[in-house]
Amino acid sequence: MNSSPAGRLIIISGPSGAGKSTVLSQLLQNCPLPLQMSVSATTRAPRPGEIDGQDYFFLSHERFAELREAGEFLECKEVFGLGYWYGTLRDPVATGVNAGKWVILEIDVEGALDVMESDLNPITLFLHPGGMDELERRLRDRNTETDAQIAARLATAETEFQSISRYQYPIINDHVDRAVDEICSILLQYRDC
Ligand SMILES: Nc1nc2c(ncn2[C@@H]2O[C@H](COP(=O)(O)OP(=O)(O)O)[C@@H](O)[C@H]2O)c(=O)[nH]1
Numbered sequence: 001m002n003s004s005p006a007g008r009l010i011i012i013s014g015p016s017g018a019g020k021s022t023v024l025s026q027l028l029q030n031c032p033l034p035l036q037m038s039v040s041a042t043t044r045a046p047r048p049g050e051i052d053g054q055d056y057f058f059l060s061h062e063r064f065a066e067l068r069e070a071g072e073f074l075e076c077k078e079v080f081g082l083g084y085w086y087g088t089l090r091d092p093v094a095t096g097v098n099a100g101k102w103v104i105l106e107i108d109v110e111g112a113l114d115v116m117e118s119d120l121n122p123i124t125l126f127l128h129p130g131g132m133d134e135l136e137r138r139l140r141d142r143n144t145e146t147d148a149q150i151a152a153r154l155a156t157a158e159t160e161f162q163s164i165s166r167y168q169y170p171i172i173n174d175h176v177d178r179a180v181d182e183i184c185s186i187l188l189q190y191r192d193c
C-alpha cells in the first residue's frame with residue numbers, strides 16, 4: 001500500500017525568455033510543497049554550465065527516436081521548427097507523482113495541450129514576460145542563442161500567446177519574487193484538495 005499523500009502534476013509554459021527557469025528555481029527553494037522538476041529529454045546541445053541528467057537528458061536524434069517509437073514519452077514535440085526535439089519521459093513522472101511529489105513539467109504549449117487532454121488533471125500556468133519588447137530584451141541579454149535562434153523563439157512566442165486562455169493561471173513575470181509568490185499561493189490552494 002502507498003501511504004504517501006497524492007502527488008500532483010503541474011505544467012508551466014510560456015515563451016522562451018519569459019523567465020520560466022529563473023522563476024522555477026526560486027519556487028523550488030521557497031515554496032513549502034514537495035515540488036520536483038521533471039527532467040526532459042532533448043536533442044539540442046547543452047548550453048555552457050548545463051548538466052546532463054539535471055537540466056535535461058541530452059540525447060542523440062537516434063536515441064530520442066528510439067524512445068519515441070517505444071512509447072516512452074508522455075508527450076514530445078519538435079519545438080521552434082529548428083529540428084530539435086523535446087520530450088517528457090513517462091516513468092520518472094509517474095514515479096514522482098506516486099511518491100507524493102508535485103512534479104513540474106516546464107514544456108511548450110503543444111506538449112502542454114496533449115497533457116491537458118490526458119486524465120492526469122494538471123494544474124496549468126502560463127508565464128508571461130509582459131510584452132514582446134521585454135521578451136526580446138531578455139533573450140538578447142541572456143546571450144545563449146544566435147540571432148536566428150532568437151528570431152525562431154520570438155516567432156513561436158507570438159503563436160504561444162494565442163493559447164494563453166487554455167491555461168488556468170496566466171502569470172506576469174514582471175518581478176521574479178512577485179511571480180514566485182503568486183505561483184506558490186496558487187499551488188498552496190490545492191494542498192488539501
Ligand atoms: N513539449 C515539450 N517542450 C519542452 C520540453 N522541455 C522543454 N520544452 C520547451 O522547449 C522550449 C525550449 O527550451 P530550451 O531549449 O531549454 O530553451 P529556453 O526555453 O529558451 O530556455 C521551452 O518552451 C520549453 O518549455 C518537453 O519535455 N516537452
Ligand SMILES: Nc1ncnc2c1ncn2[C@@H]1O[C@H](COP(=O)(O)OP(=O)(O)O)[C@@H](O)[C@H]1O
Nearest residue numbers: 016017018019020021022138142173174175176
Ligand atoms: N522578472 C524578470 N525581470 C527581468 N529579467 C528576468 C526576469 N525573469 C527572468 N529574467 C531574465 O530573463 C532571461 C530569460 O530567463 P529564463 O529563466 O532563462 O527564461 P526561460 O526559461 O523562460 O527561457 C534570463 O537572463 C533571466 O535572468
